[in-house]
Amino acid sequence: MGWFKLSASHFLQSKNQGNLSVKDIRNTVRLELIQLYRNKAFLGLLFVLLVLMILAAWNTHQYFLIKKTEVTTQLNLVTENDLRLVSEIDSLNNELATYESSYTLPTSGVRLTYNNHRLTWLPFSPFSIIAIGQGDLYSNYKKIVLYFNSSYEMNSEELVSPLEQLFGQLDLAFVWIYLLPLIILLTSFNVLSLERETGRLKLIASQPIMVWRWVLLKLSIRFLSIFVFIIVISTFLLLAFDVDLVDNFNVFLQLLVTLLLYSAFWFLLSFLINLAGFSSGKSLIILASGWVFFVFLLPSTVNLLAKEMNAIPSRLEIINHHQAMYNEMENNLEVELDQLYERHPDWQSDDPVTMDLSNSTGWNINYLAKQYIAQIKHQTVAGDYEHQVESRNNWIEVFRVISPSMIVQSAFSDMAGTSGKHYRSFLKQSQEYAHEYRQFVFKGLFTNHSFTSGEIRNLPIFEFDFRRVPGTFKQDFVIMLAYLMVLLILCFTLSKRTHKTLNN
Amino acid sequence: MQYDCICSSSFKKALPRFNKGLMIGHIAKHELRRHVRNGRVRTLLYVTIVMLVASLILSFRDYRVANDQYMANLSAARANWESQSEKDPHDAAHDGTYVIKPIYPLAMIDKGINQFSGQVVHLGAHERKQSTLNEAKDNSGMFRFGELTPGFILTYLVPLLLIFLGYNTFTEEKEKQTIRLLLVQGVSLSKLAVGKWLALFLQMIVLWILLFAGAFIISQSVGSSILVSVSEWLALGGIYLFYFVIFINLIVWVSAKASTSGVSLTTLLTIWIIITLIIPKVSTNLAGWSHPFPTLQTFRDNINEDQANGLNGHNFWNEAAQDFKQKVLDQYGVETVEDLPIAYGGLLLAEGEKYESEIYTKHFDLLQSQYEKQRTIYRWCGILSPMLSVKFFSMAIARTDYGFLWHFEDEAEKYRVAFNTTLNMNIAENAKGVDQYTAGRELWSTIPRFDYAWQPSQSILNNHLVEFASIFLWAGLSFLLAIFFSRKIKVI
Numbered sequence: 003m004g005w006f007k008l009s010a011s012h013f014l015q016s017k018n019q020g021n022l023s024v025k026d027i028r029n030t031v032r033l034e035l036i037q038l039y040r041n042k043a044f045l046g047l048l049f050v051l052l053v054l055m056i057l058a059a060w061n062t063h064q065y066f067l068i069k070k071t072e073v074t075t076q077l078n079l080v081t082e083n084d085l086r087l088v089s090e091i092d093s094l095n096n097e098l099a100t101y102e103s104s105y106t107l108p109t110s111g112v113r114l115t116y117n118n119h120r121l122t123w124l125p126f127s128p129f130s131i132i133a134i135g136q137g138d139l140y141s142n143y144k145k146i147v148l149y150f151n152s153s154y155e156m157n158s159e160e161l162v163s164p165l166e167q168l169f170g171q172l173d174l175a176f177v178w179i180y181l182l183p184l185i186i187l188l189t190s191f192n193v194l195s196l197e198r199e200t201g202r203l204k205l206i207a208s209q210p211i212m213v214w215r216w217v218l219l220k221l222s223i224r225f226l227s228i229f230v231f232i233i234v235i236s237t238f239l240l241l242a243f244d245v246d247l248v249d250n251f252n253v254f255l256q257l258l259v260t261l262l263l264y265s266a267f268w269f270l271l272s273f274l275i276n277l278a279g280f281s282s283g284k285s286l287i288i289l290a291s292g293w294v295f296f297v298f299l300l301p302s303t304v305n306l307l308a309k310e311m312n313a314i315p316s317r318l319e320i321i322n323h324h325q326a327m328y329n330e331m332e333n334n335l336e337v338e339l340d341q342l343y344e345r346h347p348d349w350q351s352d353d354p355v356t357m358d359l360s361n362s363t364g365w366n367i368n369y370l371a372k373q374y375i376a377q378i379k380h381q382t383v384a385g386d387y388e389h390q391v392e393s394r395n396n397w398i399e400v401f402r403v404i405s406p407s408m409i410v411q412s413a414f415s416d417m418a419g420t421s422g423k424h425y426r427s428f429l430k431q432s433q434e435y436a437h438e439y440r441q442f443v444f445k446g447l448f449t450n451h452s453f454t455s456g457e458i459r460n461l462p463i464f465e466f467d468f469r470r471v472p473g474t475f476k477q478d479f480v481i482m483l484a485y486l487m488v489l490l491i492l493c494f495t496l497s498k499r500t501h502k503t504l505n506n
Numbered sequence: 507m508q509y510d511c512i513c514s515s516s517f518k519k520a521l522p523r524f525n526k527g528l529m530i531g532h533i534a535k536h537e538l539r540r541h542v543r544n545g546r547v548r549t550l551l552y553v554t555i556v557m558l559v560a561s562l563i564l565s566f567r568d569y570r571v572a573n574d575q576y577m578a579n580l581s582a583a584r585a586n587w588e589s590q591s592e593k594d595p596h597d598a599a600h601d602g603t604y605v606i607k608p609i610y611p612l613a614m615i616d617k618g619i620n621q622f623s624g625q626v627v628h629l630g631a632h633e634r635k636q637s638t639l640n641e642a643k644d645n646s647g648m649f650r651f652g653e654l655t656p657g658f659i660l661t662y663l664v665p666l667l668l669i670f671l672g673y674n675t676f677t678e679e680k681e682k683q684t685i686r687l688l689l690v691q692g693v694s695l696s697k698l699a700v701g702k703w704l705a706l707f708l709q710m711i712v713l714w715i716l717l718f719a720g721a722f723i724i725s726q727s728v729g730s731s732i733l734v735s736v737s738e739w740l741a742l743g744g745i746y747l748f749y750f751v752i753f754i755n756l757i758v759w760v761s762a763k764a765s766t767s768g769v770s771l772t773t774l775l776t777i778w779i780i781i782t783l784i785i786p787k788v789s790t791n792l793a794g795w796s797h798p799f800p801t802l803q804t805f806r807d808n809i810n811e812d813q814a815n816g817l818n819g820h821n822f823w824n825e826a827a828q829d830f831k832q833k834v835l836d837q838y839g840v841e842t843v844e845d846l847p848i849a850y851g852g853l854l855l856a857e858g859e860k861y862e863s864e865i866y867t868k869h870f871d872l873l874q875s876q877y878e879k880q881r882t883i884y885r886w887c888g889i890l891s892p893m894l895s896v897k898f899f900s901m902a903i904a905r906t907d908y909g910f911l912w913h914f915e916d917e918a919e920k921y922r923v924a925f926n927t928t929l930n931m932n933i934a935e936n937a938k939g940v941d942q943y944t945a946g947r948e949l950w951s952t953i954p955r956f957d958y959a960w961q962p963s964q965s966i967l968n969n970h971l972v973e974f975a976s977i978f979l980w981a982g983l984s985f986l987l988a989i990f991f992s993r994k995i996k997v998i
Contacts, residue, residue, distance in 0.1 A: 164622035283767030301651030
């Protein structure tokens with residue numbers, strides 16, 4: 003009340019015809035800030051936001067720490083295995099050791115195939131702390147083994163409780179996407195209606211000030227207060243959890259802009275509803291419905307439509323198809339093997355060991371050739387399936403534009419490197435790497451070639467290509483701007499009506 | 507104002523004639539009439555009904571498609587198993603087969619963890635595998651926003667609708683000061699509260715009947731071989747009924763306590779967010795922090811460590827294999843393996859499989875006990891959020907929870923051991939003296955099909971008594987809270 007008396011008297015003194023002078027603005031800002039920071043509900047909401055953001059950042063940091071440790075462990079395991087193999091080859095060459103079985107013979111392709119798997123891994127983005135995204139569904143590494151066709155499946159596994167995946171993890175993206183808009187709406191829904199309901203609006207309207215400008219100013223102060231608060235806390239949390247903001251300034255800037263645009267969207271929506279002149283209860287119910295609409299209904303409807311319009315057969319069919327191809331190949335093995343060697347003449351060998359199924363080399367060549375043929379026969383259908391999955395996901399990516407919440411969700415997981423696109427690209431690139439590695443090893447194995455330590459040291463290395471996951475920041479920026487423009491136009495139209503109504 | 511006039515005049519006439527029970531009914535009737543005349547309420551109701559009906563129809567269709575696919579793929583998996591070429595039965599065991607997770611009709615209502623758990627388990631030699639083919643991995647990240655299913659609407663949207671319908675149930679009376687008029691006419695605050703509670707309840711029950719009766723009728727026409735008993739439908743419907751009652755109680759309480767409609771709505775929305783969004787996520791984090799699952803690598807390393815010195819069907823030389831050989835020789839009263847009347851290799855494979863399966867069972871049980879500890883955390887958090895208790899029971903009765911997944915995987919493992927034993931014993935019985943023993947379709951087709959028996963509903967109910975207690979406690983306490991604070995409304 004004290005603030006209002008000051009504020010009202012200040013307006014009474016204003017002589018400008020509908021405009022606020024710099025001094026007016028400065029005073030109003032000061033008084034609004036005093037009022038805001040005496041408001042226990044507002045401070046309470048900021049405190050809740052602060053606690054949730056700290057919890058979310060810590061949780062995400064811990065989550066990825068475990069994942070990073072696991073990737074490091076796996077990489078070390080591969081390095082140790084390779085070094086052991088190299089050392090054993092050297093010992094063999096120096097006649098310091100003897101081996102009886104091709105399973106243990108270090109120069110044998112069988113040993114390399116079964117004991118020295120490869121590893122592909124998705125590097126962690128410095129900003130992974132902002133969104134777990136699809137990270138709880140996938141592992142950030144994939145073991146490339148040649149004795150099962152699992153290396154060619156678009157899958158990577160980790161032990162996770164499906165309940166964790168169902169309820170989701172608390173991360174900063176959740177706080178920003180779901181809770182920040184609500185806090186914005188709760189602090190701004192009744193800026194004008196409260197004045198009307200308490201009878202103070204008539205006093206303001208009687209002064210030479212345009213009401214919509216007064217509302218805009220008040221809302222802007224609240225907007226800036228919350229936005230600055232979010233940015234300061236976010237920056238502090240990013241620094242606290244070792245995110246190098248200087249080296250990654252571009253992404254940091256994208257994050258700030260995304261948060262700015264998203265917050266501005268909800269403030270402008272609130273401004274629009276304020277201008278519409280509803281009661282406090284009605285304004286809140288409209289804004290809350292808007293929140294439910296943009297954050298829940300639209301995305302869930304898009305998901306539903308995506309499934310309806312891009313129906314995909316069950317993956318069970320793919321598994322059965324692989325099994326059927328395997329049976330078909332086994333029932334026609336001789337012809338299939340001939341075709342295999344026609345396709346890969348350099349895999350063919352006259353060495354009797356390679357054709358003798360009673361020894362481990364011959365048996366494994368036969369076994370691995372069968373796996374290979376089945377996978378090649380299956381890959382067209384598997385590829386088609388993955389193409390359908392991509393099409394559906396692309397469809398959703400296009401229709402994400404209908405909800406700002408979907409746009410920023412996509413943007414945050416892009417920045418964090420944890421989007422579905424990142425993981426699927428990682429699995430795709432892993433498949434390609436597995437194929438390249440298999441060609442290299444099988445050529446040696448099938449011809450009973452003795453692998454050298456130099457070859458082991460120079461085995462193909464996987465490197466994730468980030469360029470194959472293009473960012474969508476520019477699109478997101480343009481679409482969010484379009485939303486803001488539409489809201490601004492609506493606000494401008496409504497502000498004239500509000501002014502006219504109050505004058506009448 | 508029209509409502510106020512109706513209220514005051516009708517009460518004047520009604521009071522002498524109606525007893526107290528009828529008075530509550532009268533209040534509820536007028537509250538309902540007020541809602542029906544309100545365009546906002548009508549729109550919300552229509553939108554919710556349309557969403558419910560649409561989600562129900564689509565869920566029904568999804569279920570039918572998924573069930574058809576399940577049946578077709580089950581047949582295809584069996585056909586693949588039977589049509590494989592002649593080979594060593596142990597090679598066939600290595601190639602293995604698949605068992606597919608069936609879908610219970612109640613999954614139409616609550617899909618639970620189905621999207622996040624695998625659909626199929628590969629059954630092969632020497633190794634117990636977890637279910638794979640997680641549908642969520644095929645989805646874009648946008649699926650985390652949720653899917654418009656009956657479960658989603660029941661859990662999130664119906665409580666929200668109730669809040670929108672009833673947030674001003676008392677505050678409007680206070681703001682317009684009609685509450686004084688009602689009190690002057692002899693209406694007690696507690697009866698007013700019960701009447702308003704009843705009005706919200708009746709609106710809710712219409713939606714509830716629409717959904718559950720619709721789903722029940724639809725499920726009867728699915729043509730599924732799985733029959734859901736009426737008691738299961740009632741249990742599922744009942745738990746949601748209590749969930750909604752809790753929200754109605756909270757609405758009446760907050761509206762009675764709040765000074766304005768804005769404050770009431772703000773408070774209720776905050777409660778809704780805490781119950782449905784924040785606590786489930788925080789409880790997930792708490793469960794994960796306090797009782798984490800091992801990484802897959804650690805899990806496998808532990809199993810390998812236990813298996814290192816044990817029986818393995820392919821290792822004839824280690825100590826465990828030597829002990830087993832001696833046991834077999836003693837059993838048959840012969841000196842050497844060559845003197846045995848059966849193929850020793852097959853026996854070793856069968857025994858090795860049993861041993862390996864015991865190791866797997868031990869480690870999977872440890873994992874399961876870790877999950878049970880996590881569930882205790884969820885149960886404690888259920889004291890703060892009834893949504894958790896409701897969701898856990900709802901998923902369990904719909905056979906879409908983690909308990910069902912464990913049960914299915916455990917049954918699949920039993921089948922895997924029996925499957926491998928049959929194949930390995932076939933070697934033991936037939937491969938003696940044969941150079942390259944192979945079997946064919948005759949053997950493959952004698953392996954029985956996997957026949958999964960659903961968990962009985964009684965055991966599910968018994969396993970969720972804590973959740974029920976939590977829900978009843980919430981419903982009882984919140985009702986008392988609503989009535990108590992309604993009687994304390996300050997009218998002057």
